[in-house]
Amino acid sequence: MENSFSSNALGDELPPSEEPLPVVKLGRYAPLSARDRQFFARALSLDIRTVKVRSVVQEAFGGARKLAFLLSGWACCYRVLGDGRQHLVACYLPGDTCDLHSLTAQRRNTVLVLMAGARIANISADLFDTLHQSHPAIIRALWVDAHVSSSIEREWLVNVARRSARQRIAHLFAELAWRCEAAGELIDGRFQLPIPQSDFASACGLTPSHANRILRLLHEEGLVTWSKTVVSVHDRASLETAGTFSPDYLEPGRLHATRTPRRRGDVAEMASLEI
Amino acid sequence: MENSFSSNALGDELPPSEEPLPVVKLGRYAPLSARDRQFFARALSLDIRTVKVRSVVQEAFGGARKLAFLLSGWACCYRVLGDGRQHLVACYLPGDTCDLHSLTAQRRNTVLVLMAGARIANISADLFDTLHQSHPAIIRALWVDAHVSSSIEREWLVNVARRSARQRIAHLFAELAWRCEAAGELIDGRFQLPIPQSDFASACGLTPSHANRILRLLHEEGLVTWSKTVVSVHDRASLETAGTFSPDYLEPGRLHATRTPRRRGDVAEMASLEI
DNA sequence: CGAAATTTTGAGTTCACTCAAGGATGGTGG
DNA sequence: CCACCATCCTTGAGTGAACTCAAAATTTCG
Secondary structure: OOOOOOOOOOOOOOOHHHOOHHHHHHHHHOOOOHHHHHHHHHHHOOOEEEOOOOEEEOOOHHHOOEEEEEEEOOEEEEEEOOOOOEEEEEEEOOOOEEOHHHHHOOOOOEEEEEOOOOEEEEEEHHHHHHHHHHOHHHHHHHHHHHHHHHHHHHHHHHHHHHOOHHHHHHHHHHHHHHHHHHOOOOEOOEEEOOOOHHHHHHHOOOOHHHHHHHHHHHHHOOOEEEEOOEEEEOOHHHHHHHOOOOHHHHOOOOOOOOOOOOOOOOEHHHHHHOO | OOOOOOOOOOOOOOOHHHOOHHHHHHHHHOOOOHHHHHHHHHHHHOOEEEOOOOEEEOOOHHHOOEEEEEEEOOEEEEEEOOOOOEEEEEEEOOOOEEOHHHHHOOOOOEEEEEOOOOEEEEEEHHHHHHHHHHOHHHHHHHHHHHHHHHHHHHHHHHHHHHOOHHHHHHHHHHHHHHHHHHOOOOEOOEEEOOOOHHHHHHHOOOOHHHHHHHHHHHHHOOOEEEEOOEEEEOOHHHHHHHOOOOHHHHOOOOOOOOOOOOOOOOEHHHHHHOO
């Protein structure tokens, strides 16, 4: 199963500092014992694959259901519409679980696309079921992981529904910068973004032409530059301001205080439930 | 805990036909044994509450974390933005699990709002943890449930990002009609929609004024009428056509065939992974 | 019954779209 | 290795859909 590209990392006994990224990430979501970590690291090492070029994962391997963890590179999830067109609904960075929810669906709505050079670790559905019994802490971490993914998609919805074109694009860049930083993929203010501009545009609910215009604007303003497959963040603070970005939705455990406006008939704190 | 309003249903031994709606619904998502069903029905009967008026659930009861199942009436989930404003991101019908993912978050991003007359059954986080050991089938069903909720939010994203105002509104009405029908809440082509028009508008990524104009248009076209808190679907087929609606994303197990267009460098069926 | 929150409607404006064409890029095959 | 071709990016001009702002009508709730 091991192939040409992936020769480093993921040998047998790993020093904790070189744990597979998914283990590190899930460990931040729920306390994992050394045994949990070792078991999960081993599970991740069973079926590792590297793709040379952009690849669509769809019910390959005779339909044996798998859960993919991204070890390096990029992956995206597209919703497939009735007419066959695709809409970008999520993207994955190293360490991310890819389309966790699709594991429980008989047929899928979506396709997982691996960008050129991506390396993934597959875990079979059977092994996933086993985890429920043997390593519940891992499952608990995966619930949190699902919650974070869901939270991100929710934010994309709010982004498209409430903000202007400039805000939307700035917000998405800010989110990606934040997530890349957390994954150690933000180097010198730059990160990879190996997707077509048209997909990026539609994720923001914009036409490619208009998105391109706004990109030029943000470039001229000195906030970000997206050239080829690399995004350079020149002024991160301004970018986050421009997108009204706050990372609260990316952190499962933290949330800043907010004033909640009262509405007609609102009853605070479930007062009316107390009897 | 029982209170004035909720006197019917949910006594002790229930005939299977009068199972609580959440049991019926989860039973459609994963095979549940008679013991699973009985246990879950009993768990749901422990803490039932009815609200008289619109109520906001936020960390009430001293922060004891709970999972709410909607037994009757309406509930909505709002994302709370940095400036305190709220954005509708999900709505729940009888039988639905409310904001399942928030159970795993330390602090929440969102608020759950119960509309006047709603009846919910709370399950404590502890009991939820217990289920992992004692009734894994219920947890499996909840995974599917989370997947369906996630799929709906994803569709809202696509709705707002890709469709015109008329299509968005028609699509959301079509979705609600479909879900209400599945929950037995579509009576004579009518269903309840007890939320302000402004929330509905923002869920569609529209301003209230413009949404109102489109609502008038749809009414004049004879597709739907939304008056007070009741939506009357006059021509469902046309409504679904107008919204390019397909219920594929609401059914965890089914998916219609689609043509998937090839792109530059796409490799079908993971061919490149086979070595 | 009065106050506050919604819904409805209008007029004018703007942001984002459509349509179109030229330039750049990268993969592919000769 | 180079030329070709498909895809993607870039830019322009004109249009239209959805927005803003404002005010009146209606409903709901206290």
